[in-house]
Amino acid sequence: MTTELDAKPNAGSQLGARATEGRALPHPRLSINQATIKYASLDEAITETVAAGIRSIGLWREPVAGLGLTESARRLNDSGLRFSSLCRGGFFTAPEGPTRRRAIDDNRRAIEEAATLARAGAPGSAAVIVLVSGALPEGSRDLIGARERVRDAIGELVPDAIAAGVTLGIEPLHPIFAADRAVISTLGQALDIAEEFPAEAVGTIVDAYHVWWDPQVLEQIARAGRTGRIASYQVCDWVTPLPQDVLLGRGQPGEGHIDFEPMTRAVAAAGYTGDIEVEIFNQRIWDAPFAETVQSAIDAVNASVAPYL
């Protein structure tokens, strides 16, 4: 049976225009996280991704909201791309009160958005939200309490996630961000929370940049696989020296210090078969032409990640 998607530019074996011009073909599981080409509009991001022959895209809530959810879903559907994740939810560390309620409500909306976008994406789309746990509240040093509030907020959202068929992906962030961005710092810690809930509702995001240093990372990836908790595998590299804004010290896989072989082999051995997102925050990369950045991601994944899948 012919479906609407068969006619899309990158559906099946029909690749985007530029990919036919002698450049390396993208790995079929590669997804471009929209943040990697931050200054592209949603339309431009979709166009560049399709043109490069890539089959999947990860979206951010702000550009989706800018275009409107329904229109964003329509354009995603038109593109024939898979949807690999929605960035981002979370920010769950506030104590009970209006700020916390706003965060919970906002995550309920994110769940609906992820469900809508996953339905609009091509088969194999992932209804996943990337959750950033949140900072220590202003003036607070209670890291343990903040972590408990993250777990409690996720618990509140689990029924919504199940109802919508969406997986909440807890993303441990590098400990450099423990005070001011994310109190969940290791994959083991994320799994401790995730495992309190059904696997279809709560998983973890394995982002190489955030977990590569962890002496337990390979065993925790295996653990995540055993309980079906890998919601996404994101790749970018740890590049030194770190820039002034440490958030932006990321490079294409292969540009930095991370050995993607053992981590990628561990993710594959753990049974993860979903998309692999390139998500890079880096001013130099953001300032480059979109097509160049996308092609660099293709080449980087082909060289540093794909051989170990």
Add this chain to the structure above:
Amino acid sequence: MTTELDAKPNAGSQLGARATEGRALPHPRLSINQATIKYASLDEAITETVAAGIRSIGLWREPVAGLGLTESARRLNDSGLRFSSLCRGGFFTAPEGPTRRRAIDDNRRAIEEAATLARAGAPGSAAVIVLVSGALPEGSRDLIGARERVRDAIGELVPDAIAAGVTLGIEPLHPIFAADRAVISTLGQALDIAEEFPAEAVGTIVDAYHVWWDPQVLEQIARAGRTGRIASYQVCDWVTPLPQDVLLGRGQPGEGHIDFEPMTRAVAAAGYTGDIEVEIFNQRIWDAPFAETVQSAIDAVNASVAPYL
């Protein structure tokens, strides 16, 4: 019996001059790590520490070498101060070859220096070397191999450490430094290595700045206590936003995000009775008058650390 040390300026209850002028008295276990007043000469560092009524000092190898080991030991002995640690040894990640041999030899010299300084210090001095494990070798991404080489180097040095009565203190550094400074990132990982060797020869350094974010830190401190592996407790705070050089993002205890209560209680419960070093790398603090910095350390430890000992 009266010993030579009884006549020293800060021995027994005879406190340094400035401490009698109405300022808060230092906690008796407070030690000033020389790096906190980086631009002070060894003599100035000793003078300021004594003048403030502090009883202990941690020294760095470069200023000790500048004055000469024998002369440094003599001045330390004259001061009546305890010696709390020698910074620093380590840098053990190079593969076999001349670079690795130079590092091992250099650490043998550091062992002798620490033994000499601990003998010269007042009773209660600690013959401890702070070991920084070292970076990934240039061009290498083999983090696991680098960690194994750290363990092997320590194993080579254990006989020397035992012969000299010196404890090698493995300092896990914050994962922000995993690529370019120290491949040992957690206390648990440091203990995994330390526990392969006798406790008198190999311990760990609990530096609040480096381990505060670790979800396992309290249980690992307890573990370190059970096997007698806390060689030093160092305190300084994690201050955001991080400066351009992330190495310098440290503040006096209480200036940042670290909750010193649970960590200090854990260190005390683990049976650690040694000195507590204030070790701060911070350009603003380095640029302040030495006496001001030392008094700030006294006040910070009194407010944020001492109540939980």
